[in-house]
Amino acid sequence: MDTADYGKLFDLTGKNAVVVGGGSGIGRACAHGLAAYGATVTVADRDLAGAQETVSMAAGSTTMQARELDVLDDDQVAAAVADLPDTDVLVFTAATNVRKRILDYSPDEFDRVIALNLRSSFALVQGFGRGMVERGRGSIIGFASMRANVVEPGQSVYAATKSGLVQLLRTAAAEFGPSGVRANAIAPGVVDTPLTAQIKANQGWYDAYAAKGALGRWAEPKELAGAAVYLASDAASFVTGSVLYVDGGWTAVDGRFEPPN
Template sequence: MLGCENIFDISGRTILVVGAGGGIGTAVTKGLVAHGARVIAADNDEQSLAKLGKEIDTCEVNITTRFVDATDLASIQMLADEFKDIDVLVILPAILVRKALVDQTEEDFNKQVNINIKSHFYVAKVFSTLMAQKGGGSIIAFSSIRSITVEPMASVYSATKAAVRQLMRSLASEVGSRGVRVNLIAPSSVETRMTADLQDDGLRYKETANRAMLKRWARPADIVGPVIFLASEASGFITGAEIFVDGGWTASDGMKRV
């Protein structure tokens, strides 16, 4: 029964963020730490991790940074051997090669499949097992509005995000009886390094902003609240869900609004 407790409280929870060095990952990590979580920030970009750790350390809070190659099962297993007792897992790795389908090379295809799908598969496989063994946990993966919509020059990326969507929903059905929840966050275009080419093109930047009902791009900070919600008891009966953080983009027909 709901009492006076703060159901959004995540203080003291141990949260692993895989892909913490990216734009969204950095914002999410900082937000989780600010709300009292014990965060393990993992990434294959050691320079970004060092910068993130230094920035957060100035706030006199506890954060642990670790290198991990999320496309390598052995690397993930090493991380799991060190951090077995995880309450919440956030999986973020993603890459977009912006080319027409006919111009995508085998290397382009494999790179996107490895980073966007294989990383989620490996990380979820290892840590959902540990969570199930201890009887609970929350896994938060990242799809995209491209899991249900498409755009030119993003065919393989869109396919991988649809795959992540079904991968995680299937996992939710398999581990729910063990107390493990699995949900997805699906942002629209976010102002990060991944979308720098669109942001640098004034016309395309404006067109993208106008796709959303709120008539702006998503910012990394917009993703923090949904992550905290899914990491907390406030979402305790939510699993297999995909939360669209898109300013209303997918609820509309994409026509230009006045």
């Protein structure tokens, strides 16, 4: 690459992005990040009002639009794929968690977590991935979790779905790669979002999570946007089938004991 091009490594001008789950939290931050680097962004969410708020927060941007999308509705997913045939970047964040120990889990709870976290992810990768393969370009970015790698009591089904998502994206990388399509996962640590409200409400739990990571704090959603911009851009043109941990050092630090000097 000519050195004159390095300044454009993260430029997304001319790229069409879809952010599923963009109505709040990490998805909202990713939508704003992609738009800031020039992408035209469709903010898709089951909560249309939330998606519209994401658009309205972008200071009059004309490169963002809101769309209602329930990823559990196969017809809605198919319609979104058909209506957005030139999608270059797919980011999806939608997920749920039922924090219960294995012996307390009900079949309905199991099915609910699997359906949103894994089955809908497959539908998005398959639907949007097909068009990307046909056009010979694209970047698929799914939000997994550090729980794909490390667990704790009460995280069984959630962790299984996130580990499954990583393997789904790695397989997509293998199958779509010859056509010029990349697929990667981002694995956040503890982030202050609606999904973690239960933890935040318990001060002891909140503080313990903050202390576990190397940085000693939780992340804000905006701190995940850079990872999405990177994986969407030409800066990551040779990055596929990988997991980018944005976890404040959680998975690098083993335990909380501070040895004496």
